[in-house]
Amino acid sequence: MRATLLLLLLSCLTPAMAQQSPARPNAARPNAARPPARTYCNPMDISYRYNFEQLNEKVSYRSGADPVIINHKGEYYLFVTIQGGWWHSKDLFNWNYIVPDKWPMEDMCAPAALSVRDTLYLFQSTFEQRPIFYSTEPEKGKLKFYNRWLPRLPKDIGPWDPALFHDDDTDKWYMYWGSSNVYPLFGAELDKSRNLTYAGNNPAEAYKAMLWLDPYKHGWERFGPNHSDPFKPFTEGAWMTKYNGKYYLQYGAPGTEYNVYGNGTYVGNSPLGPFEYAPYNPIAYKPGGFATGCGHGNTFQDVYGNYWNTGTTWIGVNWGMERRIVMNPAGFDKDDQLNANTRFGDYPHFLPTRKVQSRDELFTGWMLLNYRKPVTASSTLATAPTDTVTADRVADENPRTFWVAGQNHPGETLTTDLGAEHDIRAVQVDYFDYKLDIYNSDSTVYTQFKILTSADGKTFEVVADLTKEPKKDHACAYVEIPARADGKPVRARYVRYEHVYTAGKHLAINAFRVFGNGLGKAPAPTMMTAKRQKDERNADLSWTKVPGATGYNVRWGIAPDKLYQTYQFWNDHANHFELRALNVGVPYYFAIETFNENGVSTISTVVKAQ
Template sequence: MSATLYCNPLPLPQLPRGRYSGQPTAFEQQFDLPDAFCIFFGKDRPDFRESGDVEVLHYQPDGCWYLFGSSRAGDSVYRSRDFLTWEHFQISLTAGNGYAPAVTQRSGKVYLSFSLSPLYEADHPLGPYHSLGYLCDQRGAKLKAWLDPALFTDDDQRMYAYWGYGPADGGLFGAEIESLYPPVIKGEPTFLIDFNREHLWERFGEANEDPDFSSLEGASMFKHEGRYYLLYSANGAGFRNYAEGCYIGSSPLGPFEYARSSPFARQSTGIVNSCAHGGFVRGPDNQVWYFYSTCIRQRHEYERRIGRDRVFFNAAHEPQVCISASPRHLDGSDAGLLPVSVNKRVDSSSHEAWNIDRYAIDDCTHTWWQPAFNDPQPWLTLELRREFALRAIRILWSEVNLDYERGILPEPVKYRLDFYRRGESEPSRTLDFSDQQEDLVVDFRTFAEIPAQRVRLTILQG
C-alpha cells in the first residue's frame, strides 16, 4: 500500500481540549453573556477535544506546513514536513482566547491572532510569541467585532486584516495594516460582504429555512494567479450543511464579485460533514488545497475535527472542492478504496445504555458504540458478508468520560485487529497495536492487502 495516502478527518495527534469544555476560563468570565450562550458558557459543560476554524501556513524558510486551529487555549500547532503526517507542538500565548486563528508571514516574521485577541509576533511559527497589542483604528480604539479574523500578506509585503460577522455585526470588513508597533489599520475599515438572502445556502438553519438571518463568518484571503479570493462560511457552524463560499476581486480590499460556484465546498451527510470555516494553502507542486472544519457533535455541537481536499478552478477561475471521506493520494486523486463496513452485521461484548454496537458502523459521527463500563476487554466483531481485500482502517474514537479537572485525561488507545477469512474460526492475520504510544482520536492506517470476511476489534486499554 502506498505511503502517500490521507483520509478525512485527519489523524492529528494530541488533539487539544475543546474551547467550550469544562469550567469557563477567566477570559470567558469577563463577558456579560445572555442566556442564549449558556450552552457554551454554562458551568456544567462536558469535556471534549477539538480543532476547527483551521488556517495552514506554508512557511517558506523551512518549507514545512503549520496548522493552527481553534481550541480552549489556542496553544496547539501542528507541523508537517511531507503534507501527510503531522507533529504536535505547544506554543505560549498571553491572552486566554484560542478561537478562530489568523496567521500570516511577512518580512521574516510570523503574525498570529484569534477572535477578541491581540496580534502576536514571532520569528518562527512555533514561537516564542509576544503580544503587539490589539489591532486598533486611527483613533486608537479596538476594532469592533474582531471575530473570526484573517491575516493576509500580499506579494508587495503589505499586510491586511479581515474580520466580522454577519448580519448581526454588519458583515465582514477588511483593512490594510498601516503600523505594527502598535498595530493600527490604515484609514477606515472597508465593508466587504454581508449575508445575502438570495444566496439560499447562506440562510440560517439545517434546511436553510430562515430567510432573514445567517451566521456569515470565518473570513480568509488567498491570492491565486493575480486574483484575490475572499472565503467565508455560512449558515451556522452547528449545522450539517454549514458550507464555504467565495467572492473574487482584483485587489485585497475589493471590490469583490460573488463566485457562482458558491458554496464551493458543502457536504451534509456521512462521516465528513459541516465542511467550512477554513482556508486555502499551497501544497506540494504548488497545488492549492482547502483545509476545513468538520463536525463530530458527540459532546458538544462545536466538537470538531479537520479535513482537507484539493481545490480546482473552473473556466471562470472559481474554486471547486469535492469533499472526501475515503482515502486519497497526495495529489488529491481517489485511491480507489471503498468503505466495506457501513451498516453491515456487527456483534460486541457489551454496550452501555443506548450506545449499541451498530452505532459504530452507521456512517454517522454523533452516534457511537460504547462498551459497558465494567467490560474488562471490550470487543466488536464486524461481519462483511463476503471476503474483501482490506487495505486500510479508520477508527474515530469516542471520549465520553473525559474530565480534565478530575484527572481523566486523553491517552493512546491500545487495541488489536484480528482478520478472519471465510469459514475460518482462527484469525489469518493480526495487527497488534498494544504498544501504541501516540494519542490519536482519529486513527487511520494503511497496510498490505489482507483478505478477510470478518474483523474483530479488541480494545486493550484506553
C-alpha cells in the same frame, strides 16, 4: 442550536484541476493498487484536545474547529480553536502537537496565521485590544510580540475570526474579519511601518464592509439543516487568496452546526474590493456522508503547488461546539473558478508527491466496505439505554450515534462481518466522549488498539498494532493496513477492533469504518431528473435505484464540465430530494453516479435543470 452560535461568539486551490471525464468507466478502480504515497482520511487524525470551556458545566469532550494550515518554509502548521497550542507536520500526515514556550494571552479562538518570508504571524479572535505575535521558530513553540495592542474597534465589530493577508506584489498588508448574523465581513489595510496597526489615524474609519450574506438569492446561505430554517444565517471565517491577479475573499456560512456548512467566495481586482459574488458558490460544500460540513477554514498550497481547502465538520452531541476538522483537495480551473473537491470527501485520499493534474486524481478508490453490515461487540454498557449504544451504531455513518462498551478494559472488541472476502486497505476508528470527566489533554490521554482480520470469523491475525507506536491521542484514528509480504493487500471477511487503552471511564466509538475493495463489479449506472422550482434556489431531484448499490453521488455545477458539487446519498434512503443550495439566475447541470464496495459506475448523462 442558535444559542450555540452565540456562545461561540462569546467564547472563544496553481494547478488547473480539470473535471474528470463523464465517460470514464468504473472511475474508482484505477487507483485501487497501492502506490508508495501515504493516504489520509477525514476527519483529520490529530490529537484533538479536551475542551476546558465547559468545565463548570461538567461537560467533557474533545473538539477542533476553524482550522488554518500554513505552509511555512516548506513545512506545515495547523492552528485550531482553543487547543492550547498548534500542530507541526512535514508531510500533512504526521502532526506533532506543540505547546508554545509562553502562551502570551488567553487561549486563541479562530486564530489568524500567515507566513511571510521567514516569519510566521499569529493573531487571535477578539473584541478587545490584543497583539499580533510572530515566530521565526514555530517548530519550537517560540512566540514573540510583534505589536503590543492592535487598537480596539467599535463595540461588537471585532476583529473576530480574523485573517491576515500579505500582497506579495505590493508588499502591503491587510486584515479581514467577522462572525455574525448582523454584521458583514470587514476588511482593512494594516500599516507595516507602525507594526501592523490599522492604516490611517482613526481605526474606526480604517475598515469597511466587504460582503453581506444574501440568502434570498443564494440558497446555500440559508440557515438550518439542508437550508430549511428561516433564522438569519451567520457569516464568518474570512480568508484571502490571490490567484492570477484576482483576489478571492472567502467566507463560511450559514452555521457551524449544520450539514450544509460551507465556504464561498467573492472575487475582486484589489484587496479591498469592490468584490463580486461568484455565481458558482459555494466553493466547498459537503452536506452528505459521514463527515458533513466543511465551512470556516482556509485555502493553502502544499510544497508541490497543489491547493487545499480546510473546514469544520460537526458532531454536537456533548456540546453544540463539539466539532472536528477536514482537509479537501482544491484548485482553480481553466476559468479561474476556485473549487474544493468533496466527492468521497470522507474516504481515503492520497497525499500527493507531485503537482496534481486531474481533479479526482487523489481519490484512492478504496470504498467503504461495512456500511450497515453486521457488527458484534464483546459487551455493551448495561446502564445505558441499550437501543441507543449498540454495536450496529458504529456502521451507520452517523457521527452522533455510538457504541459504549460494558467496561473500558483491554480486550473489548468490535467485529464487523463484511459478508464476503474483500481486500482490506485501511480502517478508521472514531472515538466518542461518553460521560467523561476529562477537561485537559495530559499524558494520560492517548489511544491504543489493534486491528485483526479473519477469513472465517474464528482465526484472527493482527494486521495493525498501535501499541507499537509512541503514545498519542487519536480521536479520529486512521490506520493503513500494510500489504502482505507478496505485495498484495490483506484479504478478509471479518475485521476486528481490539481495545487496549483510551482515557476516561467509558470506551465509546461512533464509527468503525473499513475501507478497501470488493472482488466483484462496480454497480450499474443510473439516471436522474432535476426540475427547478419557481423559487430558483430549489430543485427537485429524483433517480432510479440500482440493485446492489451502496449509494449515489449527485453531482452538479454551472456547466456540464463543471460538476464540482457533490451530495452523497445512501441506497437505503429515499431516491428523491429537494436541493435548496442554488443561486438565483444561474443555470445548473446535474448528473449522478452509483457506488458500492467494488467501485463506482460511469457517470450518467448530464442534464440541465428545467
